[in-house]
Amino acid sequence: MTHGAPRTATGPPRTATGPSRTTDGPPRTTVSAWRPPVPGIAEVFHAHFTEHAYPSHTHDTWALMILSDGAVDFACDWHRHGVTGSDTVVLLPPGVAHDGRTVTAAGFRKRVLYLDATVLPEGLTGRAVDGPVFGDEVLRHRIHLLHGSLGHPGDAFEAESRLSFIRERLRSHLDALRTPRRPGREANRLAAALRELLDARLPTGLSLQEAATVLHAHPTHLIRCFKQTYGLPPHAYLTGKRIERARGLLLDGRRPAMVAAAVGFHDQAHLHRHFTRHVGTTPARYAAGLRRPPS
Structure with missing residues (x-):
């Protein structure tokens, strides 16, 4: 049992680090996660993986990811995608199965925003499934700046403003995609x-x-x-x-x-x-x- 009232993390914690990699030891992993005081953002997740494979799973949130370096291979609704480069953005919709894995020995560093399902309309889910990867340098830079403001608890208003412009650009990408497939x-x-x-x-x-x-x-x-x-x-x-x-x-x-x-x-x-x-x-x-x- 916890002692006293549960405490919500509202600022970026120090990195939780896994064991250093040795010849016979496990791969090195670093993870930071926190919940900022910004409406629409359920969690901020920063990680460096040198060897990791996510099993297929779903989220209740939109997962908005950018890479700092490295490459990722993932499947979204049975379709595989490869992501590299500093101008790429990945958007995974709520309720849709996806996985992910490292593809190089150096692994990858990623920054993820888990956005409440209300940030984007539910009707855009199918379009995000059909096109989860955006080659958009402007959008990627906006997300990078948002992560910077999320590192400072006093900058919540700035972060909320940046999220608004990001949501607008994501809508424009999704609106341009074709009508999604319909299941039986x-x-x-x-x-x-x-x-x-x-x-x-x-x-x-x-x-x-x-x-x-x-x-x-x-x-x-x-x-x-x-x-x-x-x-x-x-x-x-x-x-x-x-x-x-x-x-x-x-x-x-x-x-x-x-x-x-x-x-x-x-x-x-x-x-x-x-x-x-x-x-x-x-x-x-x-x-x-x-x-x-x-x-």
């Missing part, structure tokens, strides 16, 4: 119903047979419909949602043991294993920077 109506209906059920039962979970009984569908048909609609199987979606909820609670200052129980993991070790696989660092290291003064 029956598959979409069953997948959406299962997704609502999983979201409602996030802390407690449910068995596949129970879900099939509630939704009056065969278990394997449910899985196929869900994967066809969202790009990943139901169990992977549930794990990803729990990790996303865990990140929020850790940013609130909750201890990893409490977080594990609150989001539905069996124990802290269970959270540790999946969190490290998804985020590239352990829950303890992710939270460690939040207990130190901002740098």
Whole structure:
């Protein structure tokens, strides 16, 4: 249990650093994460990975990413994309499965803004799936400046203003893309119903047979419909949602043991294993920077 009221991190913490890489040791990872006092921004995430592969997962937020250096290969809704260069911007929409992995020995450095789903209209999700990568030097520079203002708690008004111009430019890119593909109506209906059920039962979970009984569908048909609609199987979606909820609670200052129980993991070790696989660092290291003064 935490002692006293949960504390929200509102400034950039010191970097949480993984072990240095040796010949037989694990790769070096550095991660910083915080929640700024800026409407529309759910989380700021800076990371350097030399060897990491994100499993397929979803977010409730828009993920807006730029690279400082290196290269990334990722899939969004089954389509793979490669990202390099300093003028490239990646926008991943809410609720759409994606992964990511390093492609060179040097790895990559990235800066990500997780934007509330309300920052961009839900109707633009399909277009973002069709075109998640923008070669836009002006947009990239605006995002770079926004990250700079987010490093100073007193500059929230400046950051909010910069976000407004970024949102406007993202809208112009998405509006120019073609109409998105439409999934099958029956598959979409069953997948959406299962997704609502999983979201409602996030802390407690449910068995596949129970879900099939509630939704009056065969278990394997449910899985196929869900994967066809969202790009990943139901169990992977549930794990990803729990990790996303865990990140929020850790940013609130909750201890990893409490977080594990609150989001539905069996124990802290269970959270540790999946969190490290998804985020590239352990829950303890992710939270460690939040207990130190901002740098």
